[in-house]
Amino acid sequence: MAAQSQYAELAHQLSAVGAVKRSLARILPAECPGGSAAVLTLLEAHGEMRMSRLSELLAVDMSVTSRHVAHAAQRGWIERSADPADKRSRILRLTPAGQDLLDELARRTTDVFARTLDDWTDDDVGQLNRLLARLLSSFGDSRDRRPDLSYPRTPMRQETPVRHRT
């Protein structure tokens, strides 16, 4: 177990990762928000799957997944076909156009990282990947047997807003 100050720093670093994600988001082509890119990436990595599975991999609610998928499907990047085994389900599959988009995205991502992390060794990136994967797994696992991570929404003072002179 680690020291309290390390936890505080980790919390801060994680919140600061947002800036990096926004940098990466700038390479996204028109009409392709981050949600669509994430959907395409997972379909490429894991092959065709159902909504519910994709939702798990994205680690977001299925309603969110549904909207990302609808967006990508409307633009022809994925197709949704009926599941013969269960008519409630839909099978999601990457289209050639979606694959083209992914290829372009991969080129741009590599471009940005190669430029930005030009002084990182292969091993540096590997270590960060390994630690991040472990972090996600630590949180993901705890989320499954969801214990008592959340707190009551009625804490400390200042429950009623403080009035100030305007």
Add this chain to the structure above:
Amino acid sequence: MAAQSQYAELAHQLSAVGAVKRSLARILPAECPGGSAAVLTLLEAHGEMRMSRLSELLAVDMSVTSRHVAHAAQRGWIERSADPADKRSRILRLTPAGQDLLDELARRTTDVFARTLDDWTDDDVGQLNRLLARLLSSFGDSRDRRPDLSYPRTPMRQETPVRHRT
């Protein structure tokens, strides 16, 4: 320089960090969204400062900072006083109530991490912190001398949405 597949994995891990951030956000007390918590944390770590400096540290636009600060100020967690040296500026300072809130936040954060990362050593967390700090610095530095990270918003095919049977 690292391999292309490592970059792809890093991109994916970073996008997945969102789930961890949402887990951490669940410990936030009522009335205190993540933006406020970030403002308070930075004021504690760096002491009183102006909006523009805070905006830099948050790595977001000043208009965003302004809204987070207004929220925190309305609840009495920070105070804004005039800068005698420049009447356009405002000096931001943590109040005792804000410090109380921060102390409670630190307790809860430590709690969650201690529970979730119970099999992480001090050194594990330290390494992740070090690599994340370096990542942010690599991106932050490149953002300053902002070269040509962004791409034209008119790429590849599918510029006009594909029509499907509804």
Add this chain to the structure above:
DNA sequence: TATTGTTATACTCTATAACTATA
């Protein structure tokens, strides 16, 4: 004229809840 900060507007991502269709 340039800079500090605020506000209006718009976009993305997310969750909850209500709903449809099928199991």
Add this chain to the structure above:
DNA sequence: TATAGTTATAGAGTATAACAATA
């Protein structure tokens, strides 16, 4: 009755642009 997926609604975060006050 329970489950897969969709849609409506609301909340949080962000950026751009227009604006006010001061330098």
